[in-house]
Amino acid sequence: MLELMSRRRSIRKFKNERVSEEAIKSLVDAALLAPSGKNAKPCEFFVVQDKVKIEKLAACKDGPTEALKSAPLAIVVTANPEKSDVWAVDAAIAASHILLEAEALGLGCCWIQIMNRRSGQLMADSQVKKLLNISTSLSVLCVMAIGIADESKEPHAIDSLSRSNVHFL
Numbered sequence: 001m002l003e004l005m006s007r008r009r010s011i012r013k014f015k016n017e018r019v020s021e022e023a024i025k026s027l028v029d030a031a032l033l034a035p036s037g038k039n040a041k042p043c044e045f046f047v048v049q050d051k052v053k054i055e056k057l058a059a060c061k062d063g064p065t066e067a068l069k070s071a072p073l074a075i076v077v078t079a080n081p082e083k084s085d086v087w088a089v090d091a092a093i094a095a096s097h098i099l100l101e102a103e104a105l106g107l108g109c110c111w112i113q114i115m116n117r118r119s120g121q122l123m124a125d126s127q128v129k130k131l132l133n134i135s136t137s138l139s140v141l142c143v144m145a146i147g148i149a150d151e152s153k154e155p156h157a158i159d160s161l162s163r164s165n166v167h168f169l
């Protein structure tokens with residue numbers, strides 16, 4: 001697992017090839033396997049393969065959305081705040097599962113933050129929900145841009161981790 005985690009890097013350029021249905025099922029399974037506070041399961045996922053919609057998702061927030069410009073697959077990670085007061089934590093764990101499963105499948109992936117991000121005067125969350133016709137009862141944490149990598153990055157070096165952030169008491 002550590003080896004897989006060190007290999008995982010944010011990929012923002014993808015080949016113009018579809019992700020197989022089998023891989024999409026594995027990514028969704030990984031998201032659904034994520035634990036949630038009180039086992040409330042507040043997360044809902046929206047799988048988008050329509051290139052036009054994915055490109056429009058890129059325009060839903062200010063800031064870095066480059067990964068969505070070439071991604072053949074996007075998974076929008078949302079949760080219902082009425083089902084859990086820790087919905088954003090639950091959604092972040094599910095998004096992390098997707099990142100790791102993408103790596104395990106040999107796919108590239110990048111987390112595009114939506115929660116607390118703006119699109120001009122509007123919130124990115126409402127722009128994503130409007131574009132995809134997602135219920136207003138859900139909040140959007142992030143969009144995962146996924147595909148076959150068209151760039152390569154060095155793995156993280158275990159020797160250069162931020163060890164000063166760890167305190168042994």
Ligand SMILES: Cc1cc2nc3c(=O)[nH]c(=O)nc-3n(C[C@H](O)[C@H](O)[C@H](O)COP(=O)(O)O)c2cc1C
Pocket residue numbers: 008009010011012063064065066067110111112113114
């Ligand atoms: C909460 C969170 C929000 C992020 N938001 C974005 C984003 O909006 N756009 C983007 O291109 N990358 C985003 N990233 C990816 C980070 O920039 C990236 O994980 C970080 O620079 C470390 O690089 P690595 O993933 O290659 O290890 C986000 C990552 C996390 C965990």
